[in-house]
Amino acid sequence: MSTTNTATTTAVSVQNVRKFYQRDQIQIKVLDGINLEVPQGEFVALMGPSGSGKTTLLNLIAGIDRVTSGRVVVAGTDLGPLSEGELAKWRSRNIGFIFQFYNLIPVLNAVENVELPLLLTSLSGRERRDRAMTALRIVGLEDRAKHYPRQLSGGQEQRVAIARAVVTDPTVLVADEPTGDLDHQSAEEILTLMETFNQEFHKTILMVTHDPRAATRAHIQHHLDKGVLSD
Amino acid sequence: MKFAPLIFKHLRKNWIRTLSTVLALSVCILLFCTLQTVVEAVNFGLHAGNASRLVTRHYVSLVFNLPLNYKQRIEAIPGVKETVMNWWFGGIYRDPKNFFANMATEPQAFLDLYPEIMLPPDQKEKWLHDRRGAIIGRKLAQRFGWKVGDTFELESSIPPYRVGHPFDFVVDGIYDTDEAKYPATDLNSMYFDYKYLYEATGRNLGIGWLTEKIDDPQHAGAISRTIDGEFENSDTPTKTETEQAFMAGFIAMAGNLTLLLNGIGLAVAFTILLVTANTMSIAVRERQQEIGVLKTLGFSSGLILALILSEALIIGVVGGVIGILITVGILKILPQLPMIGDILNGYPNFGLSPQTTATGVGIALLLGLAAGFFPAITGYRARITETLRQV
Numbered sequence: 001m002s003t004t005n006t007a008t009t010t011a012v013s014v015q016n017v018r019k020f021y022q023r024d025q026i027q028i029k030v031l032d033g034i035n036l037e038v039p040q041g042e043f044v045a046l047m048g049p050s051g052s053g054k055t056t057l058l059n060l061i062a063g064i065d066r067v068t069s070g071r072v073v074v075a076g077t078d079l080g081p082l083s084e085g086e087l088a089k090w091r092s093r094n095i096g097f098i099f100q101f102y103n104l105i106p107v108l109n110a111v112e113n114v115e116l117p118l119l120l121t122s123l124s125g126r127e128r129r130d131r132a133m134t135a136l137r138i139v140g141l142e143d144r145a146k147h148y149p150r151q152l153s154g155g156q157e158q159r160v161a162i163a164r165a166v167v168t169d170p171t172v173l174v175a176d177e178p179t180g181d182l183d184h185q186s187a188e189e190i191l192t193l194m195e196t197f198n199q200e201f202h203k204t205i206l207m208v209t210h211d212p213r214a215a216t217r218a219h220i221q222h223h224l225d226k227g228v229l230s231d
Numbered sequence: 232m233k234f235a236p237l238i239f240k241h242l243r244k245n246w247i248r249t250l251s252t253v254l255a256l257s258v259c260i261l262l263f264c265t266l267q268t269v270v271e272a273v274n275f276g277l278h279a280g281n282a283s284r285l286v287t288r289h290y291v292s293l294v295f296n297l298p299l300n301y302k303q304r305i306e307a308i309p310g311v312k313e314t315v316m317n318w319w320f321g322g323i324y325r326d327p328k329n330f331f332a333n334m335a336t337e338p339q340a341f342l343d344l345y346p347e348i349m350l351p352p353d354q355k356e357k358w359l360h361d362r363r364g365a366i367i368g369r370k371l372a373q374r375f376g377w378k379v380g381d382t383f384e385l386e387s388s389i390p391p392y393r394v395g396h397p398f399d400f401v402v403d404g405i406y407d408t409d410e411a412k413y414p415a416t417d418l419n420s421m422y423f424d425y426k427y428l429y430e431a432t433g434r435n436l437g438i439g440w441l442t443e444k445i446d447d448p449q450h451a452g453a454i455s456r457t458i459d460g461e462f463e464n465s466d467t468p469t470k471t472e473t474e475q476a477f478m479a480g481f482i483a484m485a486g487n488l489t490l491l492l493n494g495i496g497l498a499v500a501f502t503i504l505l506v507t508a509n510t511m512s513i514a515v516r517e518r519q520q521e522i523g524v525l526k527t528l529g530f531s532s533g534l535i536l537a538l539i540l541s542e543a544l545i546i547g548v549v550g551g552v553i554g555i556l557i558t559v560g561i562l563k564i565l566p567q568l569p570m571i572g573d574i575l576n577g578y579p580n581f582g583l584s585p586q587t588t589a590t591g592v593g594i595a596l597l598l599g600l601a602a603g604f605f606p607a608i609t610g611y612r613a614r615i616t617e618t619l620r621q622v
Contacts, residue, residue, distance in 0.1 A: 059615075059616055062527070064526070064527055064615040064616060065615070065616050084531070084532060085531050085532075085533070088526065088529050088530065088531040088532070089529060089531070090529075091527065091528070091529045092528065092529020092530075093529070095529075097527050097528070099524070099619070103520065103521075103524045103619075105237075105521055105524070105525075106244070106521075107237075107240040107241055107243070107244045108236075108237070108240060112236065112240075116237075116525075116528060117528045117529060119233050119234060119237075120528075120529050120530065125233065128233075164528075
């Protein structure tokens with residue numbers, strides 16, 4: 001795994017990134033020369049209209065998609081040279097991903113869902129379960145550990161998803177419209193929880209959102225439009 | 232092992248689908264093992280023949296007898312050490328469904344030529360001097376609960392041997408064999424003195440077939456040709472062949488039967504493969520988004536592939552084991568059924584062999600793997616961004 005030493009205070013460094021998609025004979029430009037620096041421990045909101053490239057940028061930072069050109073360095077690692085296997089391993093250690101639709105595994109209960117990323121570690125079964133329960137306790141769902149996703153409300157599901165995202169103690173949390181499918185109250189609870197992780201656990205958070213109220217909870221707001229970033 | 236709960240929970244999620252797939256595989260293995268057991272039993276009979284024994288019968292068919300003087304003429308041929316005359320009696324015990332092979336023979340010559348037929352000395356002595364006496368195989372004795380000294384009646388189904396009343400017999404001996412040395416010996420047959428038949432039919436009897444003991448198996452071809460040459464231009468030409476070839480002639484359909492049964496087995500296995508593969512594909516297609524999530528969390532493509540293949544393998548193993556267990560049960564029941572049981576009891580080694588069991592489990596594993604292969608490859612290749620976009 002190649003590592004590039006960037007400034008220790010920079011969690012995410014996006015340098016002149018372009019991303020094109022090929023659809024049949026047509027090349028679609030999604031990101032066009034993006035430069036972004038996110039300091040360690042920041043809470044950053046990425047805003048913009050649909051199709052502006054927010055999710056694509058988030059995916060590139062999370063290491064689940066590849067740049068067409070440019071460079072992405074996250075948690076001190078240049079993602080470009082990594083193989084698919086190395087990227088998967090890197091994601092499991094450095095990235096916590098929060099989805100808009102929670103994406104919990106329906107056949108697993110809450111604690112098993114939270115435990116899922118820990119299966120990739122060398123922890124014992126007992127240690128995994130203890131850590132998963134701790135994460136659930138932090139998000140306030142310890143008493144729902146044995147509940148299946150279908151038995152939880154949307155807000156509770158998202159809190160389980162957040163517990164799953166933080167259980168491996170990742171460097172960066174990326175959240176794609178984390179409140180997009182929630183009512184106002186649940187959305188507020190989720191944003192408060194994310195603030196807690198940012199302020200108390202010093203997690204660097206990148207959040208894509210359409211919601212201006214959600215964006216105000218972040219320290220820094222960036223706007224994307226037609227693949228171009230503007231502050 | 233830490234991924235086992237994830238695998239089993241997925242299998243349990245749609246348990247009806249999982250169960251039906253397992254049962255489909257079980258049926259496939261049941262059919263394969265049952266058919267293979269029949270094929271093995273049929274083929275096993277071919278190995279019962281002794282290379283140092285030849286069989287001479289009427290050139291056209293076993294239905295036609297040979298003249299009695301052929302015995303002396305054949306015994307005079309160089310290389311022939313001893314002969315024994317045999318007749319297929321075709322006797323029926325109470326009901327045709329009680330079928331078993333019963334033959335008239337020359338007791339002393341028969342015991343000389345067939346060392347695999349083992350009788351206690353006192354029983355042997357008794358049989359050699361008892362015109363109504365019969366010896367029966369251990370399995371036949373067990374089947375009808377017969378003991379030495381018991382009497383029973385047989386009525387022949389062959390017109391020349393129907394004399395207006397049944398033949399009554401006394402069990403003089405119950406023969407056994409050294410199964411390690413002579414594994415294919417038929418313990419379901421009965422033999423009696425031909426003189427009983429000879430006298431009952433008014434001394435009007437030809438020879439059903441002759442078995443010759445020869446000095447050297449290497450000379451079997453030459454001796455066979457000499458015997459047949461001796462009678463080539465007579466009214467009753469002969470056909471002489473090794474005992475193995477003679478038995479193969481008895482079950483002349485064996486080759487085609489094997490082909491047919493194997494063909495059926497293959498067709499069933501292929502159909503089940505398609506059904507299982509389709510089921511696995513649907514199961515994995517339904518989980519594309521989940522696969523995307525797992526990959527996002529850091530599960531490598533190889534691990535996803537292994538998880539899907541493990542599910543398929545578990546279905547294969549469980550299906551295989553259930554299939555084998557059902558086969559064991561069926562093979563215990565089949566010999567007790569009327570008609571089918573009578574035929575199967577004629578095969579001394581009818582039963583599920585370790586080789587067939589191992590092959591059955593192997594096929595189940597292979598079917599599971601094959602069925603899971605393409606869904607696993609689909610999961611392996613799934614791109615996170617595309618699978619998550621399907622949300």
